[in-house]
Amino acid sequence: MQSPDSTNELFHLAAGYVNHTGSDIFLTGKAGTGKTTFLRFIRNHSFKKSVVVAPTGVAAINAGGMTIHSFFQLPFGSFVPEKRFSSDGNANLVDRHTLLGNIRFNAERRELIKELELLIIDEVSMLRADLLDAMDEVLRSVRRKYSVPFGGVQVLYIGDLFQLPPVVKQNEWRYLSEFYESPFFFHARVLKESQPVYLELKKIYRQSEGKFISILNNIRNNIATQDDLDELHKKYNPDFEPHASENFITLTTHNSKADEINSTRLRNLEGTQYVFKGKIENEFNENALPVEKDLTLKVGAQIMFIKNDSGETRRYYNGKLATVKKIIPANANGEGEKILVAFPNEKDELELKKDKWENVRYSFNREKDSVDENVLGTYTQYPVRLAWAVTIHKSQGLTFEKAIIDAGDSFAAGQVYVALSRLTGIEGLVLYSRISPQAISTDERVVEFAGSEMSETILKQKLFAEQKLFACESMMRFFDWKKLSETFHDFQDELLHRSIPDKEAAAIFSQQMIEKVSEQEKVAAKFSEQMDLILNGNSSPDFSFLHQRTAAASAFFMNAMEEIISSIKNHADKMKVKKRVKTYLTSLSDLLYACERKKIQLTQATKYSEALMKGIDEESFRVLNEEQKNVLIQVEEFRESKSAKPKKGDSNKMSLQLFREGKSVQEIAKIRELAASTVESHLAAFILTGEIDVHEILSPQKVITILKAIEETEGAGSSAVRNALGENYSYSDIRAVQNYRRRMHRS
Template identity: 45%
Template sequence: MSNFQVDRENTAFMQAVAFVNQTNQNVFITGKAGTGKTTFLKYIREHSYKKMAITAPTGVAAMNAGGTTLHSLFWLPFGTFVEDYELRWDEQDSHIYNKSRLFSTIKLTKQRRAILQELELLVIDEVSMVRADTLDAINVILQSVRRDMRPFGGLQVLFIGDLYQLPPVVKDAEWNILRDHYSSVFFFNAKILRDSPLVMLELNKIYRQQDEGFISILNAIRNNQCTNEMLATLNSYYQKDFVPKEEEQYITLTSHNRNADEINSAKLASLSGKMLNLKAVVKDDFAQGSYPAEETLSLKIGAQVMFIRNDSGDERKYYNGKIGTVKHIDTIQGTVSVTFPDGSEEVTVKRETWENIRYNYDKGQDQIKEEILGTFSQFPLRLAWAITIHKSQGLTFQKAIIDAGTSFAAGQVYVALSRLTSLDGLVLKSIIPSYAIRTDYQVVEFAQRAQSQSNINEILEQCQRNYLGQILMNGFRWDGLLVETSELLKSMEERNIDGKEKAIQFFQEIVKQLQTQEKVAHKFIVVLYDLLRDKDAIDYDLICERSTAAVNWFLPRMDKDLIEALTKHIEEYQIRKRTKKYVDELKAILLDYKRKREQLQHCLIIAETLSKREDFQTAMLDVAVQVKTKEKEVLAAQSADEEGGKKLDTKDISLEMFKEGMTIADIADKRGMVAGTIYGHLINFVGTEVEATELIDQGKLDRILDVIRANPDKSSSELKMLLGADIDYPDIKIGQKVLGL
């Protein structure tokens, strides 16, 4: 499986995963520096079955998150958004957008609309820098495109960030307009969130700092509770004339780029030896403002450098923020060797590649896919005698000199201090004034809501039931099919195809059938809504009974009146003249009919799950994976049919891709499944097509085999108890396959 390791004893982390994967609830994941917000995002990216887009407010933040910018995804103009603002249409208002002007400015192509309509999860990373008016603009766009007036058009939004870090940027002229509509520019003051509260979860297990005294001071700064004694403790580390020894490898954190550049340039110039300028390789479309590393990296032997990426290899020899010294530069081989003062193994790195992506929707596979627009390749290093506080966000340092002079901006004290693992590595070049450690009271007030949600498990289970109820009702929504088919019928008059009149008559009958089915579906949705409305006394058995009856009414009508009829129509018209485009459109509609049929069958699974309340959490996981996996299999089979190829079993498809050299993560991404599903597919071939050690390392396999041999009569759950938490059930299954059990 994936090399990704997760701390499953981190309760808040696992609750957050459940909210994202098993509900449609909008969630804000926050946490102090070093609590694993970046790790959480990576985990969701690898382990969520939902069609998602990952975004961030800035180009660099988007690159680091592995996504795109909010402005790029939604084609947002740069300016101020006030939905009902009365524009004067003079130059002074040129940067102000109301709803009408917003829609006249953005370019919502058919492909862009398809993406926004099909998304199931929108991730917004580094949300501390997102403005309230930006979020309201996004909401207006989503409600319009998705034809749904629920918050964000019914799309689940996952917000990730720490509000105690860098705040949104707003100019005085912009705030003069916004102040009449918002109490602050922080995202949580967006109008759309006033009536649709977020579930807030705070990751509170700190992995960065272990110094309890330091943690207490950082917490006090966050909560506006920093005492005079705490401030005095911090300022006791003030050493104006401190000059570190080179081998101590301190990094200076400054408030401005200019200061950091001057320090790095001076230090580099003081080294003897030849300076080498290592240029980045930029291909195709990659905006300069989004470069994640220096376009030209100037290095000498002996230069102090910092890694700006985690080691993607299995050995994890370096991490984002680790500081070392350049030992060797090989321009022929294209490598840089770095040593470390702690005696850890020397690392030789090559250029790494960042991708500028945009999202596209592939209807045939029902996937949101990433299209690479351009790449940026550079050594994952930067000079590390100094860095700005802004660029230090997300990094970890053992030793740092904080030199912000008198220009501490909002949030900068906390960001700078929280980069350190302990106070032992702190040196202040300037005294921290008391005003610089005040946190915006609205941020403190909002953050305290997360701490007050003590009944989070009850909220989670209710959200899970609501989610299943929503999926159940969505299964009986016919409006999408009716609109799509009606639009095709309307377009028939303008078409020049052989057999046009017969085709018109055919679709008039199809629309009539859909209208009849839509009326029945609407009545059943009303029934479902009434059954689900009384949350304290929901009769899940009755829901299961009614849903089963409804599905059994719809399925034969869908098969005969829609799917079979349209299939025959396609067969007839694909041999006629001038019908290729028409037939392609018919196949797309047929795919939607088949997907709706699958949704109806999934409704039975969901209804049964709701009625089985004794093991709800396990059932919830089964539904999440089963529903999505089955849908992907139908789509894959449809694609195979369209290509005239042999319909492969879904496990065989995964095997073929694995034998072609693709990793499990790559196969999961390509097929739109979670990695665990692909892993399960491949386990079936252990002992025949796949070697066990291709899926699990030899040491772990030997442990499993020893325990199974010693306990041949034990069940899988009993074996797992004996093997420990690092062994999963699929691992045990591999061992059993090896032994022929």
Template identity: 40%
Template sequence: MILDQIHELILRFIENTDQPIFLTGKAGSGKTTFLHHIRANVSKSMAVVAPTAIAAINAGGVTLHSFFQIPFGPLLPSNQEKAFTTTSIKQINQEKAKLLKCLDLLIIDEISMVRADILDYIHSVLCQVRGSNRPFGGVQLLMIGDPYQLPPVYQNDWPVLSSFYEGPYFFNSRIFKQSPFLTFELDKVYRQNNPAFIEILNSIRSGNVSTDLLAVLNTRYSATLNADQVKDHITLSTHNKLVSDINQMRLEELEGEAHIFKAVITGDFPREAYPAEEELVLKEGAHVMFIKNDTSGKKQYYNGRSGRIARIEQGRIWITFLDDGSEFIVNPEIWHNVKYSLSETEGKINESNTGSFTQFPLRLSWAITIHKSQGLSFEKAVIDVNSAFAHGQTYVALSRCRSLEGLILKDPVRQQNIICDPLIVRFMKKALDEKPDMDFLDKVITETDKQQLIDLFDFSLISQSFKLFQSILIENVLSESKATNANKTLNQEVIQVANKFVKQDLSILLADPSYATIWQSEVILNRLRKAAAYFLAKVTLLRQIVHEMYADQSLDELSLDIYPVVNHLLVALDEKITAFTHLPVASSFKNILDAVKQVVLTYQPVSHNSAQKTQPKEVEITNPVLYEQLISWRKEIALQRDVPEYTILSDSVLREISKKLPRSLSQLSQIKNFGQLKATDFGSELIRMIGSFLGENELFF
């Protein structure tokens, strides 16, 4: 693919920021081609999804509903906002949660057919799984499509959804209105090259076609049209039954034997995603079109190229192309059903083929529905839009044609046949007002770093998870003191301090224009190192308390609902611990994100069975980070005094100190085998170490 300046700029935004992007363009402007270029060349972990099975197969991705396990029916925003429950956590299994946590880029193709409530639901799921309140949980969203083309299916659910949304389109979603989406338009049309025809299409697209332009278009209508004039044309119509009747009637009119070609289907390939007929019935003389681009690299045919069956012999098909009269032997093509999985070693999202569909890439094409024609191009077509009933149908049908001369109208096109929703016209006008450039890219790169950094101090997911975790344990025997300690640590020493730090300290520093790059500002880095030390200690302590809260319960007393919740909470805590561990030595946020992904990959979930099989350890270390610090301190003191380490303090005493965390000399002297003498000798130093571990300093207070 030859890239222009717009393509290059979009790629830079994708590679260097996590800004949500809406990529649009007129019919035939190369949106799908660019999508495939992004898939092949962008280094981010990505997934490609689409609203329908056929669109997903064509884009090389999966359906939105299968990827996000979206329930059918209207998805009310009020329900999504209260969606943090045991049921919602269990809905996303452990493996899918890992995949979503490691996702960098989500591409939604054919966005015009995605409903507003579905986009809000995707945002809600990603925020919940990834523990972030940022748009789509911090995943970069690339939406590709033309709102002037086919709309979403919403009519049955609209009586309910209309109470929540101004319109059914993706841009009516709450998250779209709240997020700083960047809009890019591919404005060069490759399908047509006649300026007059392009002007007609553009005016129909936006719903403001003039009487003069409509008159030019209607010169393609002939009241005396006969069968010979349209024998090489494909008919585009609005309704399935009309299309089916035309194709069946024309096939039966042909003399000769009917040949049946059965598709070869392997593995998992859902019937609703079949890209071609499972049983393709053809006769010599049948009018057909290709439904897939030539994958051999020879470009001998493309999706939408038309021809006529010249002959069929011994299972082989010869076709004569209608555009140049050349003959070609058709070979079967293979479509793959893609599934996304996470590489346990690299932390990358891999595509795997779970099934295949092999069939000749042909379809009877005396007629085709306008809906199925989206994305196709035709040299010659009969357009029937007299019964157009939905936004964009007339534009989609007419824009399939490469030239005005190759187009024949079954009936004159009238103003009432051109349906264009004013909501879309207003949205597109506003969306295209601002055009991002290279200067804006630099600002967004800096802003992305800032937002990712602030996100590090967002503990909303941990807070929600802990509340749910505690509510389940309350139904069982729950240690009140541990619950009190956990609540105090989380709410007072983590969340309140984090909010204060971000609002009163970090945000002010980041707003200073003299700090152009976070990772080159020693002032900011020093504050981050101190903050990392504080929160690392607090979150490590919190994780230990959480572990003890559920580990202290009898297995028979615990509800099985606890395990998805405790895993959700523990992995979120592990992610924060890892992030704060790597923050002081990171040179970019990518270093931190890569480390967090490894934690997600290697986390071993607890379960009822694993808890039963777990044998008690000989020695359980509470607060192992502090314990290791005490071991190192003891070794250093022993070397200074030239005495054995055990004479300073025994292992058992160090374990008790790391467990009980004494805050005064009096508390320290009460630890068994410690005594007043050692408290006098080592007490002040040990109290200082414990205070440092717990983050007790004047940094945030």
């Protein structure tokens, strides 16, 4: 992707807050300031384990994430934070008990949520306060951090509250209003515990006219003057009929009006009408298609791009208008299809190329310690739509050079600002209806929330302090043994319900591990108290002493981790020779992973303390965090030793290994759930190779007796030898001596 504007200090300041602090951030900005660019930048450049969610299907697809309801398994309806109401039947209400009781996360989703570090919510202006509280409840519950907002996950809110407000039905607001001051996300209860840093991007890339920018700012901030309205009304011209070559687009308040204008203008064009069908592959919600599945075009049609050009030439952007100049339909083989378009005031035509949108789901990658995006399905279509008209609602985020605003008397809250701010300048504006002073009233609660914005100077000072705090909190987290302890306790709980051989030995192992981890947890808790005292005991922490203590503690716990890792591997070696232990071995690998991860955290803690001692700066943070992002956690996959039927000879070797560990034939048979005669047969094979001496299995007298019987029945076979010896001698005994005799003859 393109590098962000190096001169946009607020952009980089916001990135610093996201990447180098644990603070929640509300990233906003007027239309055209680069909020979408910021989202993409964070997705590609943050070391934190993050997911992107949005309130609607289309918003989620455009942001490259999931819907809030899908990710959190939220029911459709309203969330009441205290108790369930007996509604009138028209309001669908859910309380905390019902919400958490109906969640059915699988193990993978639970692990992902527990590992999550950064939650990005796009188009937050459409998010209702009650849904944000529901998300908070789910995160606290799954992460088992009930007293921490969002369960300790950092939240990045992105959106412009001065655009269209969240939608809530009147019958549901009747109940929600008892808990919430407004439907806006910033009145969620959780934000009383965790107010985000308000950070507004200032540099406007869409408008360049100072006077027009000033009018938009005044409308946005509820301080529009009569002079502002008079200036806008100079563009009032209800009889204006643009020529096709002028490339005007009409912004209306209703879908039906926009559809009527587009269909009429298309029908009035001469020539052949072509339909280009979009292609859905695998899972993709048809209600969340970013462009029509059946795109109908003619030569001369006015179209609009609905996403930015990702190629090197960057010839179009989201909202740029063009005219279809030539259409070549596909041949009988479905090949040769071509659409050429031209842009206003540009000489060269552009051949349209189909684009692809992805429906993603997230999963946690243990080896890379990162969140992976898994593509469930795709939608392929030309990234354009007919554009003689579009609704004001759908125009959010788009940019036009020329637009007719046809809203009549039905301007809803926020629509005046949204409609006007689509334009690059006032010269391209035409009003079909006048704007009354009442129509430009911005919600006072939005204006009040915007008042929490700090100056750029204070934001920079706060960032430096938050960076140090983040480093200290990270170190405290690295010495938190709670998650490791939970992993071993979960392992023990699962063992109670497992049916595995030698379960008693597994239970003893599990208890021993828990005792060791619990002892470490106590020591780690005491060290955390010391660390907290060093960091918060006075206004000037002794970072040199902190580094000394951290390095010593890390070394101590590293040795403790190595002991546990060694115990896990030894136990796995004993268990993997048994049957029906595949799932159990996978659980042992999970324990190993948890320990290796803790070792990495201990190493990171020492690096953080050293950076604090030397005087931490943003570059130090960047390097440290990039190191953390690129660490691979590789553990032995115990499951692989039993993933398939043992190869010929492997089973014999397993018996030999146990024999070398001092196990008797009967003990080996019990461990491996085999007949004793089978184990004896395994061991007899190694007498021929010289890996076992026959006298390790049989007494010298038995060997002499069997040798004599073999010689007396030369060539008669094992049955004749056994008949000569009697029932006190087994076929395995005879086979062992036969192999001994063959080996002696070879030598």
